[in-house]
Amino acid sequence: xxxxxxxxRQTILTPIVLIAALLVMAALxxxxxxxxxxxxxxxxxxxxxxxxxxxxxxxxxxxxSFGHISFxxxxxxxxxxxxxxxxxxxxxLKGLPVWLLHTQxxxxxxxxISGFFAALIALIIGRIIMRLSGIAASIATFGLLGVVNNIxxxxxxxxxxxxxIVGIPPxxxxxxxxxxxxVAIVIAYLYAISRSGxxxxxxxxxxxxxxASGIDIVRERLIAFVVSAFIIGLAxxxxxxxxxxxxxxxxxxxxxxxxxxxxxxGGMYSLTGAVVGVVAMSVLIELFRNLEKGVSxxxxxxxxxxxxxxxxxxxxxxxxxxxxxxxxxxNLEFRWRGWPLQRRLQRPAQTALKELN
Amino acid sequence: MTAVLQIxxxxxxxxxxxxxxxxxxxxxxxxxxxxxxxxxDFIAFCVFAxxxxxxxxxxxxxxxxxxxxxxxxxxxxxxxxxxVLSELIVFRRFRxxxxxxxxxxxxxxxxxxxHLLLMLYSSRPKSVTLWPSLxxxxxxxxxxxxxxxxxxxxxxxxxxxxxxxxLKRTRYGLEMxxxxxxxxxxxxxxxRANGVILLAFAISGMLAAAIGLILxxxxxxxxxxxxxxxxLIAFIATVIGGLGSIPGAVAAGFLIGAASxxxxxxxxxxxxxxxxxxxxxxxxxxxxxxxxxLFAPKSAKQRV
Numbered sequence: 001x002x003x004x005x006x007x008x009r010q011t012i013l014t015p016i017v018l019i020a021a022l023l024v025m026a027a028l029x030x031x032x033x034x035x036x037x038x039x040x041x042x043x044x045x046x047x048x049x050x051x052x053x054x055x056x057x058x059x060x061x062x063x064x065s066f067g068h069i070s071f072x073x074x075x076x077x078x079x080x081x082x083x084x085x086x087x088x089x090x091x092x093l094k095g096l097p098v099w100l101l102h103t104q105x106x107x108x109x110x111x112x113i114s115g116f117f118a119a120l121i122a123l124i125i126g127r128i129i130m131r132l133s134g135i136a137a138s139i140a141t142f143g144l145l146g147v148v149n150n151i152x153x154x155x156x157x158x159x160x161x162x163x164x165i166v167g168i169p170p171x172x173x174x175x176x177x178x179x180x181x182x183v184a185i186v187i188a189y190l191y192a193i194s195r196s197g198x199x200x201x202x203x204x205x206x207x208x209x210x211x212a213s214g215i216d217i218v219r220e221r222l223i224a225f226v227v228s229a230f231i232i233g234l235a236x237x238x239x240x241x242x243x244x245x246x247x248x249x250x251x252x253x254x255x256x257x258x259x260x261x262x263x264x265x266g267g268m269y270s271l272t273g274a275v276v277g278v279v280a281m282s283v284l285i286e287l288f289r290n291l292e293k294g295v296s297x298x299x300x301x302x303x304x305x306x307x308x309x310x311x312x313x314x315x316x317x318x319x320x321x322x323x324x325x326x327x328x329x330x331n332l333e334f335r336w337r338g339w340p341l342q343r344r345l346q347r348p349a350q351t352a353l354k355e356l357n
Numbered sequence: 358m359t360a361v362l363q364i365x366x367x368x369x370x371x372x373x374x375x376x377x378x379x380x381x382x383x384x385x386x387x388x389x390x391x392x393x394x395x396x397x398d399f400i401a402f403c404v405f406a407x408x409x410x411x412x413x414x415x416x417x418x419x420x421x422x423x424x425x426x427x428x429x430x431x432x433x434x435x436x437x438x439x440x441v442l443s444e445l446i447v448f449r450r451f452r453x454x455x456x457x458x459x460x461x462x463x464x465x466x467x468x469x470x471x472h473l474l475l476m477l478y479s480s481r482p483k484s485v486t487l488w489p490s491l492x493x494x495x496x497x498x499x500x501x502x503x504x505x506x507x508x509x510x511x512x513x514x515x516x517x518x519x520x521x522x523x524l525k526r527t528r529y530g531l532e533m534x535x536x537x538x539x540x541x542x543x544x545x546x547x548x549r550a551n552g553v554i555l556l557a558f559a560i561s562g563m564l565a566a567a568i569g570l571i572l573x574x575x576x577x578x579x580x581x582x583x584x585x586x587x588x589l590i591a592f593i594a595t596v597i598g599g600l601g602s603i604p605g606a607v608a609a610g611f612l613i614g615a616a617s618x619x620x621x622x623x624x625x626x627x628x629x630x631x632x633x634x635x636x637x638x639x640x641x642x643x644x645x646x647x648x649x650x651l652f653a654p655k656s657a658k659q660r661v
Contacts, residue, residue, distance in 0.1 A: 064457040131648045136596045147637045154630035307476035314469035
């Protein structure tokens with residue numbers, strides 16, 4: 001008997017419950033939320049896409065990546081090149097190739113193309129980075145972030161340099177945001193239960209034993225890297241359609257940190273954790289944003305100084321890492337019944353020692 | 358000939374900066390396998406410590422007015438104190454956790470420091486004038502070399518020599534090298550873990566302060582992001598040098614500095630803004646040939 005149907009049956013609940021919960025949030029926001037709240041919700045859905053994309057790589061491989069936001073940058077600029085009306089492009093982005101200058105695609109075609117573009121670049125870069133060992137690979141992804149930022153903020157004729165590109169059709173609302181998040185969750189889920197996903201998690205938990213069982217670590221990592229770059233490329237494209245402007249500054253350290261801390265707060269190794277982390281942190285960010293604007297007690301208005309939001313996020317991340325190193329979900333998936341996949345053997349204490357030395 | 362000499366000095370001084378940065382990161386990595394993403398923000402913190410907190414455009418110089426024989430020790434002390442404090446408050450609790458967790462913790466700490474500075478000083482770059490006389494050029498074999506470059510190179514050489522003496526000739530240096538080689542074994546043989554780690558953090562913080570001083574003198578401004586670029590290259594240097602190898606990190610720092618300057622001098626004018634991308638491209642080529650780094654220590658090989 002084949003094993004695969006049973007894996008699906010045991011785990012299918014997680015994505016269904018997550019997508020349904022997000023649908024409820026989207027519906028509540030659409031019918032009851034203010035305009036500003038709707039924008040916050042769309043931002044949250046886009047963040048869910050990014051963090052779920054991060055999870056597809058970080059969660060399955062156990063390698064930290066600081067470079068994934070550059071795929072967001074690639075996706076966002078790609079969709080900008082494809083969807084801005086040719087008249088505007090010929091003024092601001094003179095350096096584009098002629099065929100691209102005259103193209104204008106609708107958002108629903110441009111977005112998948114952006115995802116594939118990010119995935120293609122990930123395939124090329126990943127072949128190099130994935131050969132490195134754990135920590136070195138993480139640092140190399142940091143270098144990737146630097147390269148992409150350097151190129152996109154200086155290639156004036158194609159990316160508009162440090163300034164912003166305007167004129168991307170703003171076509172996002174809560175529903176498109178929800179669809180994006182659902183697609184991201186489905187892709188990440190399908191990857192996680194695929195042969196490659198299972199193999200990669202085996203290498204994460206016991207690299208030596210896994211490679212002794214014939215798993216090609218570099219290859220599986222590369223597959224996960226490409227899949228997650230695709231998801232994040234999509235997220236970048238939707239982000240561009242959400243703001244309708246792009247500039248390289250929004251795809252750098254701050255976004256990298258905020259999304260990573262969302263993943264860590266939720267639980268790095270679980271899909272549920274990725275989603276829970278984003279929702280929890282979004283609530284916190286919104287709370288602090290309002291506190292910075294000021295809260296009135298009777299006649300007095302008390303406002304926190306600007307910047308408290310970021311400091312609080314940083315401190316909360318550190319505290320959660322200290323006391324709940326496995327995140328809010330303790331790296332478990334959502335379940336009603338026991339989920340056999342989670343009954344893994346405890347990681348032997350030796351692994352911790354090995355990493356130390 | 359003079360042009361070549363100019364390039365050599367540019368390369369050496371930029372390389373010195375990167376080498377000092379890589380050294381600060383490699384020291385801490387050696388003793389506790391922590392990749393300290395907060396290092397760049399330590400550098401920025403030390404620069405801003407010279408200014409009085411205010412969000413005005415004109416900087417109010419505070420400690421920066423002190424005579425240099427007081428200012429330099431004070432800044433080194435601030436750097437060391439910040440670094441040691443971060444170990445005591447944050448990193449101590451992450452010992453024995455996996456490297457990924459520590460990386461995120463340090464990233465979070467850096468983020469907090471950066472936004473604390475932003476809150477106190479605003480994001481506008483401020484001008485700081487330190488030792489303007491160092492900007493004057495000196496004649497050297499027909500080439501005009503800024504005094505600061507010469508000073509930077511000399512300082513780096515002195516720091517490196519002192520550190521080598523410290524690591525090779527003193528008891529604490531021996532303990533630190535033993536800890537970098539095999540931390541568990543070193544502890545079992547009587548090396549005090551806390552002492553060695555605190556010492557590594559203190560030295561790393563002082564190196565950050567030194568980089569901050571050089572950067573501030575060189576650019577004449579204090580900017581929140583000024584440490585991040587050096588830090589990024591310093592990270593790359595530690596990877597190229599072979600993670601865990603201190604001499605490797607220093608050598609790779611000089612190498613990357615040299616590569617940057619050579620690219621700057623030889624690339625066509627239009628491509629110069631992409632210098633960093635070219636440098637990283639060169640780095641990738643090196644890693645393709647030697648994924649474990651140029652000077653990988655024997656102990657870095659994972660044992661089963």
